[in-house]
Each structure stands twice: as C-alpha cells, then as structure tokens.
Amino acid sequence: MAAMTEASTPPGGPGPVPQAQLRVTNQDREHVVEHVQAAYAEGRFDKLEFDDRLERAMTARTHGDLMPIMTELYGSRPAAHLHQQTMAPAPPKHHHGPTESNERLGASAAHLVALIGFPIIGPLILLLTAGKTSPYIRRHALESLNFHLTVTGATFLLPFTIVGVILLPVIWVAAIVLSIAGGVAALSENEFRYPLTVRLIK
Incomplete structure (x- = not known):
C-alpha cells in the first residue's frame, strides 16, 4: 500500500494530497480487517473492541480512518506493516x-x-x-x-x-x-x- 507511506500528487493538482486524506480501496480495508481478525484471534481484543475496530475498518473512507486502528496494533509505525503486507506475497490462509x-x-x-x-x-x-x-x-x-x-x-x-x-x-x-x-x-x-x-x- 504505497499510498500509506507517501503522499501522491494528482495530475494537474495544486500539490501533494496529505497522506491522511488519500482515499482507500476495498483491498486496503480488507488488509486492515485481516490484521484486526488476527489480533482478536490472539486475544488482544475482547469482542466489543473487535466489533468496534472491524466496523471502523470496513467503513473507512480515507487512510486517516485506517491509521489509528493500525497504530493501536503496531504502535508508531503502522504504515510499515501495511506496506509490507501489500508488497509481500499473501501468507497462506489457514482453513478452519x-x-x-x-x-x-x-x-x-x-x-x-x-x-x-x-x-x-x-x-x-x-x-x-x-x-x-x-x-x-x-x-x-x-x-x-x-x-x-x-x-x-x-x-x-x-x-x-x-x-x-x-x-x-x-x-x-x-x-x-x-x-x-x-x-x-x-x-x-x-x-x-x-x-x-x-x-x-x-
């Protein structure tokens, strides 16, 4: 998710768009949802906290909406985790x-x-x-x-x-x-x- 690590300049636009204002894609939302689900499976959230973060992730419209969720999971460098997941091959899914x-x-x-x-x-x-x-x-x-x-x-x-x-x-x-x-x-x-x-x- 290169957009999470750097601002982009729209063609013909007045200047760089602030990182937090960049629009997210369905793939961006699903990546964050996977992180939230993994954290819940590890016991890092209770059910109410899980539901709250899942709802926020699935209704996010900009990267500014997603970054706080990842900050709660990974501290001061959430973008690195998102960027790494986007660029690296997806890990095999464990079928339950x-x-x-x-x-x-x-x-x-x-x-x-x-x-x-x-x-x-x-x-x-x-x-x-x-x-x-x-x-x-x-x-x-x-x-x-x-x-x-x-x-x-x-x-x-x-x-x-x-x-x-x-x-x-x-x-x-x-x-x-x-x-x-x-x-x-x-x-x-x-x-x-x-x-x-x-x-x-x-």
Missing part, C-alpha cells in the same frame, strides 16, 4: 472448517434467497449482519443486492415499451439462472459478477 464453511454458506445464501422470493431483503439482511464481520459475505451480498435491484427496476420500467414486454420473461429466467450460478460460485470460494448490473450500493 466450520468458520470457512459458514462464510461460504452465507455468501451462497445471498444469491439463492432470490429463488424463494427474497431477492432484495435477503441479501440486504446478510449484508447488514454477517457482512459486518465477513468481507467475503459482504462482497457476495452486495453483488446480489445490486443485481436484484437492477432486475426490479427493469421489471417496473420495461413494460412501458413493446420490446420491454418481450424481454421481461427472458430477464426473469436469466435472473434465476444467474442466482444459481452465483450461489455455486460462492460455495466454491470464487468471486461472481452479474452482467448488466447497475451497482448503486458500494
């Missing part, structure tokens, strides 16, 4: 059967709940609950939620055109097939992206 299985099942459910009549509320509930502690479930729930919001919008708008009326049944069948494909992908620990999706929720 029940936890990993629960994450896969939760992520899969975010797609498959559409088949039982909860295409929007199902992924939303998973996003707001399990998605707070599992980046994997959060990604799948977000993708499913945005897709089904797109399908719902198309369901209301397309009937105003003749072509739309013809396309609607095709879209509904495709939504079912894609939801199944998303559920299978989540169970297999694969990422899944729905086509032609308006991603309103980030």
Whole structure:
C-alpha cells in the first residue's frame, strides 16, 4: 500500500494530497480487517473492541480512518506493516472448517434467497449482519443486492415499451439462472459478477 507511506500528487493538482486524506480501496480495508481478525484471534481484543475496530475498518473512507486502528496494533509505525503486507506475497490462509464453511454458506445464501422470493431483503439482511464481520459475505451480498435491484427496476420500467414486454420473461429466467450460478460460485470460494448490473450500493 504505497499510498500509506507517501503522499501522491494528482495530475494537474495544486500539490501533494496529505497522506491522511488519500482515499482507500476495498483491498486496503480488507488488509486492515485481516490484521484486526488476527489480533482478536490472539486475544488482544475482547469482542466489543473487535466489533468496534472491524466496523471502523470496513467503513473507512480515507487512510486517516485506517491509521489509528493500525497504530493501536503496531504502535508508531503502522504504515510499515501495511506496506509490507501489500508488497509481500499473501501468507497462506489457514482453513478452519466450520468458520470457512459458514462464510461460504452465507455468501451462497445471498444469491439463492432470490429463488424463494427474497431477492432484495435477503441479501440486504446478510449484508447488514454477517457482512459486518465477513468481507467475503459482504462482497457476495452486495453483488446480489445490486443485481436484484437492477432486475426490479427493469421489471417496473420495461413494460412501458413493446420490446420491454418481450424481454421481461427472458430477464426473469436469466435472473434465476444467474442466482444459481452465483450461489455455486460462492460455495466454491470464487468471486461472481452479474452482467448488466447497475451497482448503486458500494
């Protein structure tokens, strides 16, 4: 995460952007989440402290939001740990059967709940609950939620055109097939992206 160790100068900008004001990426957030989870597993946080830091990490918008969390973990040189993790190969993940299985099942459910009549509320509930502690479930729930919001919008708008009326049944069948494909992908620990999706929720 080179951005954590040095300020950048936007093309054509007036000057360097202060380090703390640089925007973070999803990868930046997930790196900090991994550090927080590791610290919790080592017993360095209790459950309330873990939940607080996890929430702050997953909702961070700038590096200034992430740095205090890393400072609590590593003292005066948090950026060095973040930079080292970004540049070095990721360590092998240790698979803990029940936890990993629960994450896969939760992520899969975010797609498959559409088949039982909860295409929007199902992924939303998973996003707001399990998605707070599992980046994997959060990604799948977000993708499913945005897709089904797109399908719902198309369901209301397309009937105003003749072509739309013809396309609607095709879209509904495709939504079912894609939801199944998303559920299978989540169970297999694969990422899944729905086509032609308006991603309103980030």
